[in-house]
Amino acid sequence: MALVLNEDEVMMRDMAQGFFAEKAPIKALRTLRDTQDETGFDRGLWSEMAAQGFAGIVVPEEHGGVDMGYLAAGLVAEQMGRNLTASPFFSTAILAATALRHGSAEQQGEWLPKIASGDAVIALALDEGVKHNPRGTSTTAEPSGNGFKLNGAKAMVVDGHVADVMIVAARTSGEDGDADGISLFLVDPKAKGISTERTIMVDSHNAARIDLDDVEVSGDALLGTLDEGMNVLDAVLSAGRGIAAAELLGAGAQAFEDTVAYIKERKQFGAIIGEFQALQHRSSHMYSELEIARSAVVGALTALDAGDEKASQYCAMAKAKLGSVAKLVSQEGVQMHGGVGMTDEYDIGLFMKRIRVLQELMGDAHYHMNEFANSHSY
Amino acid sequence: MSDLDTFRADTRTWLEANCPAEMRTPLKGDQDFCWGGRNFVFQSDAQKQWLDVMVAKGWTVPTWPTEFGGGGLSRKEEAVIHQEMHRINARIPLFSFGISMLGPALLKFGTDAQKAEHLPKIARGEIHWCQGYSEPGAGSDLASLKTKAEDKGDHYIVNGQKVWTSYADKADWIFCLVRTDNTGKKHHGISFVLFDMTTEGVEVRPIKLISGRSPFCETFFSDVKVLKSNLVGEEHKGWSIAKYLLTHEREMIGGSNEVGRPLHEIAAASLGLQDGKLSDPMLRAKIAEAEIDEWAFNLTVKRKLAEAKAGASLGADSSMLKYYGTELNKRKFELMMDASGHDGLEWESERSNDGKVARSWLRTKGNSIEGGTSEVQLNIISKHILQLPGA
Incomplete structure (x- = not known):
């Protein structure tokens, strides 16, 4: 397994680094937050990201994408993490594009080009209730006429309030807790019976709650095979976890670098506080954890691109590791900034908020540790 | 087939033919290690035979020049040999600080006479x-x-x-x-x-x-x-040689955390399962965490070595690997003792293989002290990587 970036990947990373630092730095997020922007991201920025190939990064070339794979997508996500960039990259370019690659020729032809061109925002409505639990999906889809009728309540739907179409996971057979019996549907957010509540989140990024009350969809809204939605979801969740881990890596690394820079400047007791061993050893420990975490991300995404049979497990392991490491780094970051770490003026608090959301998204470290043990029969 | 594929196929065939069956079983304890040297007593004919054939091939030190008893091979070929040995569970034929530490230093700093005098004896396991x-x-x-x-x-x-x-x-x-x-x-x-x-x-x-x-x-x-x-x-x-050698030692200690059987298997065998889960939920969580960390750490060793081969110097990152690897190893053995419960406390019994787990657990406490303590490694990271003042 190549764990070192090749030339194309280095180019992609450098391009993404320059792009986000210039076009979507942290102050852009502050502006979206402070102006209570209704969209929650800058549509102009999303068009530019599409022009750079970011929106179509896992879309096949025949549908207008650049199809560079998940490791490359992770390099983009890492830079977004460093800049706390708000965009539909995660919902649309990663989750929806991965799901739609499993769709019918017609569904692919309709939506994949629009993803790649930045003309559609697509949200995945999977989670329900308080914690991530895909097998616990209890939203139902019952046969109705030529199609289905959906009922249920979805939470943590990223970009749900601005989506042009949603991918809704619903139970078509089986019981709560079964992996089988879940199906995916393409649903128009403006359809009768849907109510959407944008939820303003702690990190000022997008999410929504979606209620479905007797929502009628046609038979061709089904994405993938009836009752076997988990097969598609596995691919979507692996991609989502791997990419969320990459974004956590970026956010964690930047929070750490900001902290180290701060303790090299701040003076107390007549000394630069970075001279104190109490801070040095904690910093060195965090450096080590971040290096270990980076390997987890690179290893998982490389395995995903290679079609490794353990890729989905590796992505979950990376998500677990990054959830823990990024949390450690952001919490220590605030503490080591001292009083200014509590102010809105400094960025370290924004990193802590974003990391809190990302580590919860698609399963936190506890969830994935539990799943890891289950899958190893212990 | 690439040259490396051919080399792999040849290596596989040769190992199948030349590695004695007895040398394809796990090392049971210190007594099974072959250290060589003037006074070394071989445990078995197979142990001696295995060393002899590997020495003749130059494969105790595959990358050293042939004139000094090495195999004259590339790092990639050496990796193939190690992978193929691992595949059949072949034991390492010769453990030696001469191979892992002094040899590299002599190759870099030694005179021609010193190389000619010492390197072949190290390669052949004649001097400990x-x-x-x-x-x-x-x-x-x-x-x-x-x-x-x-x-x-x-x-x-x-x-x-x-x-x-x-x-x-x-x-x-x-x-x-x-x-x-x-x-x-x-x-x-x-x-x-x-x-x-x-x-x-x-x-x-x-x-x-x-x-x-x-x-x-x-x-x-x-x-x-x-x-x-x-x-x-x-x-x-001599300090520059000492430092060069310590880097090698750190890589060795940092990278050598193999326990053999996965921790969760040992725990499952010891504690038993209830509804398919370890009966101690807190221990279960800690084991899962440690096993995920171990996966990510092993990837890090690979990644750093790959980066070093690609030209970036490993430098102070050897301290990071040493620090993390040894602390992780200590954590694993603490969990192993937790999982072993009463049985793990036995010091002298056949049941416990003369306290193998307990003695190994105690031994790991030295991992983060020898070769520079964890605190010294953290100082090195602070100074050379993070460039913090006064470190």
Whole structure:
């Protein structure tokens, strides 16, 4: 397994680094937050990201994408993490594009080009209730006429309030807790019976709650095979976890670098506080954890691109590791900034908020540790 | 097929034909390690035969030049040999500080005569080397070492004491740091010398550890005569060799955390499962966390070595690997003791294989002390990577 970036990947990373630092730095997020922007991201920025190939990064070339794979997508996500960039990259370019690659020729032809061109925002409505639990999906889809009728309540739907179409996971057979019996549907957010509540989140990024009350969809809204939605979801969740881990890596690394820079400047007791061993050893420990975490991300995404049979497990392991490491780094970051770490003026608090959301998204470290043990029969 | 594929196929065939069946079983304990040396007693004919065929092939040191008993192979070919050995569970034919530490230093800093004299004997396992670094007053602060080498023209007279000398009681020769000048800064005036442990004036006393074993010794030198032809590199400038060698040692300690069976299997066998889960939920969570960390750490070792091969220097990251790997290993053995419960506490019984788990657990406590403590590694990271002031 190549764990070192090749030339194309280095180019992609450098391009993404320059792009986000210039076009979507942290102050852009502050502006979206402070102006209570209704969209929650800058549509102009999303068009530019599409022009750079970011929106179509896992879309096949025949549908207008650049199809560079998940490791490359992770390099983009890492830079977004460093800049706390708000965009539909995660919902649309990663989750929806991965799901739609499993769709019918017609569904692919309709939506994949629009993803790649930045003309559609697509949200995945999977989670329900308080914690991530895909097998616990209890939203139902019952046969109705030529199609289905959906009922249920979805939470943590990223970009749900601005989506042009949603991918809704619903139970078509089986019981709560079964992996089988879940199906995916393409649903128009403006359809009768849907109510959407944008939820303003702690990190000022997008999410929504979606209620479905007797929502009628046609038979061709089904994405993938009836009752076997988990097969598609596995691919979507692996991609989502791997990419969320990459974004956590970026956010964690930047929070750490900001902290180290701060303790090299701040003076107390007549000394630069970075001279104190109490801070040095904690910093060195965090450096080590971040290096270990980076390997987890690179290893998982490389395995995903290679079609490794353990890729989905590796992505979950990376998500677990990054959830823990990024949390450690952001919490220590605030503490080591001292009083200014509590102010809105400094960025370290924004990193802590974003990391809190990302580590919860698609399963936190506890969830994935539990799943890891289950899958190893212990 | 690429050249490397051909090499792999040839290696596989050769190993199948030449590695004795007995040498394809796990090492059960210290007694199964082949250290070589003048006084080494082979445990079995198979152990000797395995060493002999590997020596003849130059594969105890695959990447060393053939003139010094090596295989003259590339790093990639060496990796293939290791992978193919691992595939059939072949034991390492020869454990040696000569191979892992002194050899690389001699190849880089030694004279032609020193290379010709020592490297082939290391490759063949004829001389068992030990390392004379730490002293009672110079552990983490190694550069403050005081063992004195007085200049007597064509030779030195060495006086002083070393401690934590691994396997000094079994070693034939020592590579040793001595002070040839104490007028400058502490890193200056250190020299790197080699001498025979049977030289008059050398005395060795094993140290009994908390594990009940004695892998380390105290080593005393009184008026030991060392010829100047056994000085490696420049006089007074041995510190750079010492550092080079420590980097190798750190990689070895940091990367050598194999336990064999996965922790969760040991725990499941010991504690049993309820509804398919370990009966202790807190331990279960900690084991899952440790196993995920181990996966990510092993990937990190691979990634850093791949980066080093691609041209970036490993540098102070060897300290990161040493720190993380040893702390992780200690964590794993704590969990192993937790999982083993009452059984793990037995010290002398057949059931416990003479306290194998307990003794291994105790041994791991030294991992984060030897080769530079975890605290020293964190200092190195702070200074050389994070560039924090005053570190």
